[in-house]
Structure formats: structure tokens, C-alpha cells
Amino acid sequence: MSDPAVIPEPITELEIEGERVEVEPRPAVAEEIFGDRVGIAQAYANALARDGELLGLLGPLEYPRLWTRHVINSALIAPLLHGEVGDVGSGAGLPGIPLAIARPDVKFTLIEPMERRHNWLVQQIKELGLDNVTAVRGRAEEVAESVAFDQVTARAVAALSKLLPWTVPLVKYGGEVVLLKGRSAEAEITKAAKVIRRYKLEDIRVEEVGEGLDTEPTRVVRATVE
Numbered sequence: 770m771s772d773p774a775v776i777p778e779p780i781t782e783l784e785i786e787g788e789r790v791e792v793e794p795r796p797a798v799a800e801e802i803f804g805d806r807v808g809i810a811q812a813y814a815n816a817l818a819r820d821g822e823l824l825g826l827l828g829p830l831e832y833p834r835l836w837t838r839h840v841i842n843s844a845l846i847a848p849l850l851h852g853e854v855g856d857v858g859s860g861a862g863l864p865g866i867p868l869a870i871a872r873p874d875v876k877f878t879l880i881e882p883m884e885r886r887h888n889w890l891v892q893q894i895k896e897l898g899l900d901n902v903t904a905v906r907g908r909a910e911e912v913a914e915s916v917a918f919d920q921v922t923a924r925a926v927a928a929l930s931k932l933l934p935w936t937v938p939l940v941k942y943g944g945e946v947v948l949l950k951g952r953s954a955e956a957e958i959t960k961a962a963k964v965i966r967r968y969k970l971e972d973i974r975v976e977e978v979g980e981g982l983d984t985e986p987t988r989v990v991r992a993t994v995e
């Protein structure tokens with residue numbers, strides 16, 4: 770288990786298929802986001818660097834932007850969250866694990882159907898000593914009956930028209946979806962108009978978070994479930 774007071778030595782390079790690959794060093798903004806839990810974030814980044822390829826979630830091109838594109842991009846939405854949060858299609862724990870490190874006061878459930886990834890998440894939760902996270906193996910549609918979250922997050926799982934029917938049924942009345950999206954966010958909202966009406970989503974909007982910090986902001990699609 771990671772000792773939060775100790776910052777582990779960062780993995781700075783790896784060999785993948787005989788090629789030397791550099792791993793992005795931890796940016797200064799990580800200290801601002803994770804505070805005294807930055808050591809846990811470094812332990813997670815190291816695990817992601819070590820196992821990301823094995824899990825089929827990180828290609829060699831992702832290593833030089835491991836922190837900014839994955840860990841920080843995920844953690845930036847931490848101030849938007851409260852209560853109990855479900856993270857659909859967590860994969861290697863994104864955005865759920867960086868969020869759980871940044872917000873020990875919020876409870877996270879990582880939902881991931883692939884056995885290998887789910888097992889890895891269970892192992893990481895234990896090794897990082899995160900007592901505010903659990904991992905559930907299954908597809909969102911399968912677990913919808915048994916859960917009700919204040920908020921549901923997802924990142925890089927599917928386009929909105931497919932993602933909303935997977936995420937909205939997991940949200941309590943009055944709760945919300947907070948979905949990390951790139952530049953396509955507005956276009957995806959337009960395409961998902963029928964689904965948005967069907968689920969009676971209120972106040973659907975695109976927001977950027979992390980402005981003022983020395984990193985690229987993260988875009989989210991937020992909507993209230995009524």
C-alpha cells in the first residue's frame with residue numbers, strides 16, 4: 770500500500786517492443802490538484818506506465834502525455850463532484866482513480882466489464898490504499914437495476930447518443946451525468962437530441978474546468994436527470 774507521505778520515484782522511461790519510450794514527468798500542476806496526496810497519484814501514474822500497454826489502454830504515443838492527457842485531464846473535474854459517484858467504463862481507472870485520489874470525501878464505484886481490467890482495478894485500489902473506491906465488474910446496462918448514484922462520470926466510452934442510455938439509468942432523480950468529452954461535445958449533443966428528450970434531461974451544457982491552472986482545461990457535458 771502507498772504511504773501518502775512518500776512520493777515514489779517516477780518511472781521516466783520504458784522499453785516497449787524493443788523501443789525506448791519516455792514517460793512524461795509529473796507536471797507542477799499535479800501538486801495543486803492532489804495536494805498532500807500527490808504521492809498516491811505518482812504511484813498510480815507509475816502503475817499506469819508499467820501496465821497500460823498490457824491492459825490495451827495506452828499505446829506508446831500516450832506515454833509522453835501520460836500525466837496531462839490522462840491523470841490531470843481526469844482529475845480536473847474533481848471540484849464538480851459530491852456524494853456517491855459511478856464511473857462507467859473505467860478501463861484502467863480513468864477518470865475514477867485520479868478523482869478518488871483528489872477527493873477522498875467522495876465515494877466512487879468503478880464499473881468495468883472486462884475481467885482483466887476489472888482485476889487490475891481491484892489490485893490498484895488495494896495497492897494505492899484507496900478506501901473510497903470499489904470496482905464492480907459488468908456493463909452499465911447490467912448494473913443499472915442495483916445502483917443509484919448522485920453523479921455518473923464516463924470518459925472515452927462512447928458517443929453521447931449511446932452513452933446517455935448507459936449512464937442516465939444509473940443516476941438518482943435530481944442527480945447528474947458529468948461526461949468528459951473533447952471538441953466533439955456540442956456536435957454530439959446535437960446528434961443525441963432524441964435521446965436527450967427521451968430521458969428528459971434538463972440543462973444539458975458543455976463546461977470547461979481547470980481554467981486558470983497551468984494545463985489544458987477538461988471539457989464535460991453535464992445534465993440533470995429529472
Ligand SMILES: C[S@@+](CC[C@H](N)C(=O)[O-])C[C@H]1O[C@@H](n2cnc3c(N)ncnc32)[C@H](O)[C@@H]1O
Nearest residue numbers: 857858859860863881882883908909924925926
Ligand atoms: C476506450 S476505454 C476508456 C477507458 C477509460 N475510461 C479511459 O478514459 O481511458 C472504454 C472502456 O469502456 C468499457 N465499456 C464498453 N462498453 C461498456 C458498457 N456498456 N458499460 C460499461 N463499460 C463499458 C470498455 O470495456 C473499456 O474498458
